[in-house]
Amino acid sequence: MASFQLNINGEQQSVDVDPSTPLLWVLRDHLSLKGTKYGCGIAQCGACTVHMNGTAIRSCSFPVSAVGNQPITTIEGLSENGDHPVQKAWLELDVAQCGYCQPGQIMSAAALLKANPNPSDQEIESSMNGNLCRCGTYVRIKAAVKKAATY
Amino acid sequence: MTVIKSKVNRRSFLKSSALAGGGLMISFSWLAACAPKEAAGLEMPDEWFDLNGFLKVGNNGVVTIMAPNPEFGQNVTTSLPMIIADELDVDWKNVLVEQAKFNTDIFTRQFAGGSQSVRQGWQNGLREAGAAARYMLVAAAAKEWGVSAGEIKTENGLLSHYNGKSAGYGEMASLAVGIEIPEDLALKTPADYKIIGTPRKNVKGKDIVTGKPMFGIDYEEEGMLTAMIIHPPAFGMRLKSFDGTAAKGMNGIKDVFTIQSFPNDQPRGYFSTDAFTDLVVVTGNSTWEVMQAKKAVQVQWEKSPATKITTGGFGRTQEVTVPAGLESSTDHYEQMQSVASKPGRIERRDGDPEAAFKRAAKVIERSYTAPFLAHNAMEPMNFFASVNGNDFKLAGPLQAPEMAEQAVATRFGVPLENIDIKMTRMGGGFGRRAYDHYVVEAALISQKAKAPIKLVYTREDDMTNGIYRPSYHATYRAALDEDNNLIAFHAKAGGVPESPLHANRFPAGAVDNYLAESWQIDSNITIGAFRAPRSNFIAGAEQSFLDEVAEAAGKDPIEFRLDLLKRAKENPVGERNDYEADRYAGILELVRDKSNWGQAEAGISRGVSAYFCHNSYVAHVLDVEMVNGEPKVKRVTCAVDCGIVINPLAATNMVEGAVVDGIGNSMYSHLTFRQGATEQTNFDKYRIIRHREAPESIDVHFIQNEIAPTGLGEPPFPPVFAAVANALYKATGKRQYNQPYMVQQQISLG
Ligand code: FES
Ligand code: FES
Numbered sequence: 017m018a019s020f021q022l023n024i025n026g027e028q029q030s031v032d033v034d035p036s037t038p039l040l041w042v043l044r045d046h047l048s049l050k051g052t053k054y055g056c057g058i059a060q061c062g063a064c065t066v067h068m069n070g071t072a073i074r075s076c077s078f079p080v081s082a083v084g085n086q087p088i089t090t091i092e093g094l095s096e097n098g099d100h101p102v103q104k105a106w107l108e109l110d111v112a113q114c115g116y117c118q119p120g121q122i123m124s125a126a127a128l129l130k131a132n133p134n135p136s137d138q139e140i141e142s143s144m145n146g147n148l149c150r151c152g153t154y155v156r157i158k159a160a161v162k163k164a165a166t167y
Numbered sequence: 168m169t170v171i172k173s174k175v176n177r178r179s180f181l182k183s184s185a186l187a188g189g190g191l192m193i194s195f196s197w198l199a200a201c202a203p204k205e206a207a208g209l210e211m212p213d214e215w216f217d218l219n220g221f222l223k224v225g226n227n228g229v230v231t232i233m234a235p236n237p238e239f240g241q242n243v244t245t246s247l248p249m250i251i252a253d254e255l256d257v258d259w260k261n262v263l264v265e266q267a268k269f270n271t272d273i274f275t276r277q278f279a280g281g282s283q284s285v286r287q288g289w290q291n292g293l294r295e296a297g298a299a300a301r302y303m304l305v306a307a308a309a310k311e312w313g314v315s316a317g318e319i320k321t322e323n324g325l326l327s328h329y330n331g332k333s334a335g336y337g338e339m340a341s342l343a344v345g346i347e348i349p350e351d352l353a354l355k356t357p358a359d360y361k362i363i364g365t366p367r368k369n370v371k372g373k374d375i376v377t378g379k380p381m382f383g384i385d386y387e388e389e390g391m392l393t394a395m396i397i398h399p400p401a402f403g404m405r406l407k408s409f410d411g412t413a414a415k416g417m418n419g420i421k422d423v424f425t426i427q428s429f430p431n432d433q434p435r436g437y438f439s440t441d442a443f444t445d446l447v448v449v450t451g452n453s454t455w456e457v458m459q460a461k462k463a464v465q466v467q468w469e470k471s472p473a474t475k476i477t478t479g480g481f482g483r484t485q486e487v488t489v490p491a492g493l494e495s496s497t498d499h500y501e502q503m504q505s506v507a508s509k510p511g512r513i514e515r516r517d518g519d520p521e522a523a524f525k526r527a528a529k530v531i532e533r534s535y536t537a538p539f540l541a542h543n544a545m546e547p548m549n550f551f552a553s554v555n556g557n558d559f560k561l562a563g564p565l566q567a568p569e570m571a572e573q574a575v576a577t578r579f580g581v582p583l584e585n586i587d588i589k590m591t592r593m594g595g596g597f598g599r600r601a602y603d604h605y606v607v608e609a610a611l612i613s614q615k616a617k618a619p620i621k622l623v624y625t626r627e628d629d630m631t632n633g634i635y636r637p638s639y640h641a642t643y644r645a646a647l648d649e650d651n652n653l654i655a656f657h658a659k660a661g662g663v664p665e666s667p668l669h670a671n672r673f674p675a676g677a678v679d680n681y682l683a684e685s686w687q688i689d690s691n692i693t694i695g696a697f698r699a700p701r702s703n704f705i706a707g708a709e710q711s712f713l714d715e716v717a718e719a720a721g722k723d724p725i726e727f728r729l730d731l732l733k734r735a736k737e738n739p740v741g742e743r744n745d746y747e748a749d750r751y752a753g754i755l756e757l758v759r760d761k762s763n764w765g766q767a768e769a770g771i772s773r774g775v776s777a778y779f780c781h782n783s784y785v786a787h788v789l790d791v792e793m794v795n796g797e798p799k800v801k802r803v804t805c806a807v808d809c810g811i812v813i814n815p816l817a818a819t820n821m822v823e824g825a826v827v828d829g830i831g832n833s834m835y836s837h838l839t840f841r842q843g844a845t846e847q848t849n850f851d852k853y854r855i856i857r858h859r860e861a862p863e864s865i866d867v868h869f870i871q872n873e874i875a876p877t878g879l880g881e882p883p884f885p886p887v888f889a890a891v892a893n894a895l896y897k898a899t900g901k902r903q904y905n906q907p908y909m910v911q912q913q914i915s916l917g
Contacts, residue, residue, distance in 0.1 A: 017418060034418060034455070041455040045393075050385035051378020053594075054454075055545050056626045060850035063545060091378030098377040106376045110368045110816050113824050114240030115375035116545040116594025122376060141859045148850065150545045150595050151240045152827025154861035156820065 020080050024049070025093025035081035039073075040064045042080045043090060051091035051119045055148065062147030065120040065127075066090045072127035074146075091119035094126060102126045105164035113151035121147045125161045134165055209263065216340040218303055220273030221251055221296035228324050228337035230257050233267035236288070237279040237566055238371075239544075239593035239600065240824070241880045242817035245370045247288050249813055253362040254297025254355060257336065258323040264370040269568040269588040277590070279566040280601050280696065282781035282878025285813055289876050298352045300343075307342035308334060323361075357811065357873045366816035371592070383563035383591040384549045384623065391551070391619045392421055394612045395457045397447040397464060398632045401843030402692045403493045405471040406445040414449060414463040419456035421618075423449050423464055426611040428604050433577065434479035438570040441604035442632045442693040450616050454623060471691075489691050493843035496638070499663045500536065502688050503640040507534065511659050511684030514670035517740050518680035523655035527646030531719050535643075535708035537906040538837035539663075540636035540697060541845075543855060546594020547629040552609035553619035559586040559610055560619075564593035564600055571603035578607050579614075598696030602634050627848045635838060636697035637662045639704040643712040646680075651720035653678055653731065660705060661686035664694060667701040673751065673779065674713070676744030677731035692840065698828065699881035702780040707833060707888025707906070710776040714893045715902065724775050724893070725759050746779040750808050753870055754786040757806035761868050762788035771801065774893025778886035782877035783809040784870075787826065789862075789890035791898045798898055798909075800830055800862040800891070805883060807867065810874035822883040823865045829887020831856025834909040854907075 022029045024047060031046045038057075043049040043066070052075055055063030059077040066075045067089040094100045102125045112118050121144070128135060128143045135143070140161050149157065212225025222232045232248035232255075248264045269277055275291050276283070301321060308326040309316040311334075320327050327333035357364075374381055399405055411423025428444050429435045447466055451457040473491045477484060524530060550563035559581065565571050568588045576583050593600055609622040624632065639662035646655035656678040660668040666685035675681055697703060717727035729752055736748035755777050758764070764775070770792050777786035790802040803826050812818050835854035839846045847853035892903040 033453075034459075036459075037455045041453060045453040045455070048387075049378075050380035053382075053545075054384065054547065056850045058626075058849055058851060061545070091376075094377075098373055103376040107368065107372050110372060110820060112240075112369060112372060112375045113242070113820060114238075114545065114593060114595045115371070116382060118375050119378040137863075144858045146857075148545065148855050148857065150543060150597075150828075150855060152824035152831070152856070152861070153820070154827055154856075154858050155823055155863075155865050158858070158861075 018081070020083070021085070022080070022083055023085060023087045025089055026087070031080070033080060035079060037080050038076050039066070039078045039080050039083060039088070040075040043075065049090050049092050053116055053119055055117070055120070060146070061117075062124060063117055063120040065123040065147065067123060067127055070127065070130055072124050091123060094122065100126060101164040101167040102129065102160070104167060105160040108163060109156050109160045111153055111156040111160050113153055117147060117149045117151070121149065121157055125157070125164065128161070129165055135161065209261065212337065214341070216344050218300040218340070218343060219296055220270070221293070222255065222300055224300070224304070224336050224340035224343070226337045226340060228335040229261050229263060230255065230324070230336070231263045231265055234264050235267045235274040236277055236284045237568065237590045237593065238266065239279050239564070239566065239596035241279065241284065241821060242369055242814065243279070243284045245367055246285060246813045246817055247293055248370070249362050249367055250289060250293040251297040253360055254294045255301050256321040256323065259362050259367060261324055266590060266592070269572070269590055271569060277568055279596060280598065282783065282881040284878065286782060286875070286877045294354050295352055298354055299348045302348055302352060303343040303346040304336050304339050306346045307339040311339065311342060363811065363813055364815070367814050368816065381592045382546050382594050383551065384546055384594070386551045386562050386591055386621060388551070388553065388619045391621055392450045392452065392616060393454050393457050394448055394450045394609070394616070394620045394622045395461055395625065396608065396622070396628065397449070397461055397466060398443040398628065399468050401493055402442065402840070403471055403491060403843040404468045405443070406447065407467040407469040409447050409467065410465040411447070411449070413465070414460040417456065417460045417463060419452040420460045421450040421452070422616060423447065423460075424615055426608060426615065428607050428611070429578065431474060431476050434477040434484050436479060436570055436574050436577070436603070438567050438602050439574050439604060439607075440602050440634050440693050440695050442634065446608065448612050450612065450620060458625065490689050492691065494690060494692060495841050496538065496839040499638055499688070499840070503536070503638070503661065503663065506661060506686050506688055507640050507642050507659060511661065511686040513682065513684050514668060515675060515681065515683040515741070517675070517678070520655045520657055520680040520682040523680035524644065524646045524657070527654060528649045529647040529719060530644060531716055532642065532644045533712055533715060533904060535641045535711065535904050537639045537704045537707070538839060539638045539692070540832060540836055541630050541633050541838045541847075541853060542597045542599035542697060543630060543853065544593070544595030544597055544599055547626055548599070548605050548624040549622060550605050550609040551619070551621045552613040554610055554613040557581050557585050561587065561606060561610065562589035562591060563606070563609070564591050564596070565603070565606060566593070566596050566598075566601040567603065570601075571606040574603040574607055575610055579610065597698045598700065599634060601696055626850070630853060631845050631848055634693045634695035636703065637665050637694040639667045641667065641705060641708040643708065645712070645716045647716070647720055651722070653716065653720070655680035657682045658709070659684040659686070660708070661688065663688045663692070664690040667705040669701060669705060669745065671743045671745040673735070673746050674731050676739045676741055677735040679740055681740065699780055699885045702778065702881070702885040703832075703888070706776070706778040706780070706885030707892065710778065710886060710889030711892040711903065714774070714889065714896070723765070725755055725764060728755055728777065750784050751777065751779055754784045754806040754808050757868055757870060758786040758788050758804055761806060761866065762804035764788060772894050772897035774890045774895070774897060776886040776889035776893060778882070780885055781881040783807065783879060783882035785822070785883045785886050787886050787890040789887070789894045791894040793898055798895055800860075803862050803865045803890070805865065805867045806870070807879070807883065808870040808872070809879050809882065810872060810876040812869050813876055815869065818869070818879055819867045821879045822867045825883035826865050826887055827856060827861050829884050830860065830862070830891055833888040833891045833906055835860070835907050837907050837910060
């Protein structure tokens with residue numbers, strides 16, 4: 017066990033966990049931030065996507081000991097009132113089915129648009145390809161990413 | 168307003184009205200985070216008045232409607248309350264939706280599966296619930312104003328009389344409580360619908376995009392432990408012994424012990440299938456700690472002998488022998504090929520098929536196969552249980568709470584009223600969450616741990632401890648005469664361990680000489696419902712075969728089907744034909760028109776397919792383009808007849824999802840076995856369709872009619888498989904017989 021000071025959604029948090037603990041489980045089990053989802057645990061589905069320094073990472077495969085003081089943003093901290101352009105576009109196009117993959121999809125999309133405010137279809141496909149949606153909402157997700165780019 | 172008289176079960180409404188006041192609707196504090204208040208931006212009333220178990224009206228006119236059925240992405244949380252709200256005649260803006268608790272006193276069929284939520288909700292009380300409450304509000308106003316109820320109009324939550332009096336529903340709500348409702352209730356006709364048939368966004372949309380805790384895996388309670396199971400590494404194996412000493416000494420670990428889900432001598436229900444009965448359990452403080460401790464448990468496994476179990480589904484108690492052995496997919500395919508070459512069990516026979524095949528000018532015979540599939544809902548299996556003596560508090564994602572309650576009652580020998588089930592949103596289900604073993608497992612663990620626990624499966628547990636879609640095989644034969652008329656049709660289908668045959672489906676009824684046979688091969692691999700059970704394979708085989716027969720007959724594949732449907736309509740063969748030829752033809756005509764069928768487009772190859780199952784009709788035209796030698800699905804045009812469309816926005820989303828799912832499963836997904844173990848254990852090896860493989864656009868069209876609505880979770884899925892196969896054939900010149908089409912190392916019949 018070791019103590020870690022983390023900067024999560026702009027707040028300092030302190031947790032006492034085994035250094036090998038993936039950030040995902042620190043968020044979910046120790047900080048009660050349940051929006052970040054577990055889907056595979058091996059960086060294959062994207063359900064656990066969060067931002068570190070503004071870039072998308074798979075929190076299931078990122079040990080808490082490697083976070084240091086780099087700021088982490090989770091779906092809960094993406095916007096004040098759920099009004100990030102990506103969230104707005106997701107609501108506008110009624111993207112979700114079961115909704116389980118969507119926090120991860122939204123975090124990936126938000127990171128993509130930050131780095132590339134006007135992505136092409138191919139760019140959307142390749143940077144979102146690691147985010148699985150078992151319900152098959154891909155067509156809507158792509159349209160929502162494009163819509164968010166116009167806000 | 169034109170009215171339809173409807174017989175209402177008054178007793179059930181009165182009962183539900185009485186119960187509704189009894190505090191049954193109080194939501195758990197866990198749900199406070201997703202209280203509908205902020206999301207809807209509505210003023211909350213000071214007081215609520217329960218008019219019946221389905222809805223309550225606030226003194227300010229805000230209405231809360233219960234979403235009775237479990238939600239797994241089919242969007243019944245929005246569409247079922249829409250049906251109630253329309254009959255209530257309230258403004259949708261003033262409606263809050265709450266997930267109902269599992270409660271058989273108030274609700275019927277709180278079940279997610281079989282594409283039945285909308286269909287049965289429509290038939291069994293949702294409209295009446297709205298109409299009954301409206302009746303009560305009108306009666307209250309009539310009494311208050313001293314006028315006759317027949318003179319009062321309602322509109323968008325307002326009551327008014329021509330003498331100028333008017334009031335909001337909220338003002339009359341307290342007076343409406345307890346008003347007797349009549350035997351006959353007036354229901355709206357389609358012309359009067361204001362909410363039904365209009366696009367309405369998912370009422371939980373905001374909770375989803377802001378990551379609110381709403382899924383079973385998010386559920387927690389004070390003092391809750393995390394529990395995980397260790398199950399045998401292969402089907403055909405069982406637990407011999409274990410040593411949990413090392414694991415118990417690890418940080419955060421509470422205990423290591425065993426449970427037995429269903430004793431073999433206890434009859435189990437229809438949904439109480441389980442892959443492995445004796446399990447090792449690890450409990451601890453947090454997920455990661457328990458995951459690590461699992462690896463430290465020393466477990467000895469042994470080969471399981473053939474085992475007898477008793478199933479008691481739907482009152483039919485039956486002894487079933489689960490065979491011994493470590494099975495492999497290569498053996499399954501050989502066995503299937505061999506059994507398929509022998510006569511099967513005749514399920515239907517029309518005319519004289521043998522004679523017709525003898526005199527045929529042309530006979531076409533083709534065989535099709537499909538692998539096992541894992542459901543792989545994005546949310547891994549999990550369930551919460553807090554067992555206190557004889558009190559069972561259960562919460563989590565499940566499709567069949569009524570069966571789960573029964574399973575727990577049987578397993579523990581407690582009455583149903585001791586069991587309280589809370590339904591959380593499900594991160595997908597696809598049939599997997601209809602099975603209740605994990606609910607029983609959670610309860611057993613809580614009982615043994617003497618603490619509230621949440622059982623969580625890792626993805627690997629989820630994929631390797633499955634209740635899979637079976638592996639299937641079908642052989643079709645068609646006989647054409649000199650004029651290329653289809654004179655005989657023969658379907659023979661089977662699988663490991665069940666047959667996918669639907670003997671009375673198209674083209675049965677359209678061919679004079681018809682034969683349908685089935686067979687199956689025993690297996691110890693557990694199988695169960697998977698989105699559109701059996702249809703999810705047989706539709707693909709049948710519709711691929713019909714494409715090939717149409718080609719052999721020199722006919723356009725849509726015209727070929729329409730000719731057969733015309734025959735089935737005008738002069739059907741046999742009486743048990745499981746489809747309406749008119750509606751079937753209707754979707755084919757619609758998809759033909761909407762897709763501009765027959766107009767060539769450079770670089771585009773198209774396939775068509777149509778199917779009827781789970782009460783709805785769906786046809787797809789799928790366009791494939793070859794990009795760098797790889798097929799890419801560009802566009803899919805869909806025609807759907809599901810009667811009245813409650814919520815076109817959600818219905819379109821559902822069809823799109825089923826199309827993507829069908830492309831994924833037909834082209835990429837498969838689960839294979841070697842020595843009883845699955846060769847895929849996570850998403851590194853198990854292929855699920857990804858962004859890049861999804862179509863560019865999906866264009867969904869609905870037949871407009873006033874037929875009572877039917878479901879959409881399943882029907883758009885089965886016809887995709889053949890639309891893909893038929894388009895791939897046009898693109899590559901190669902017919903597809905073995906799923907998944909894009910996997911080169913697939914096990915095939917060679
Ligand atoms: S849970 Fe992290 S990528 Fe799947
Ligand atoms: S919406 Fe269900 S997994 Fe994506």
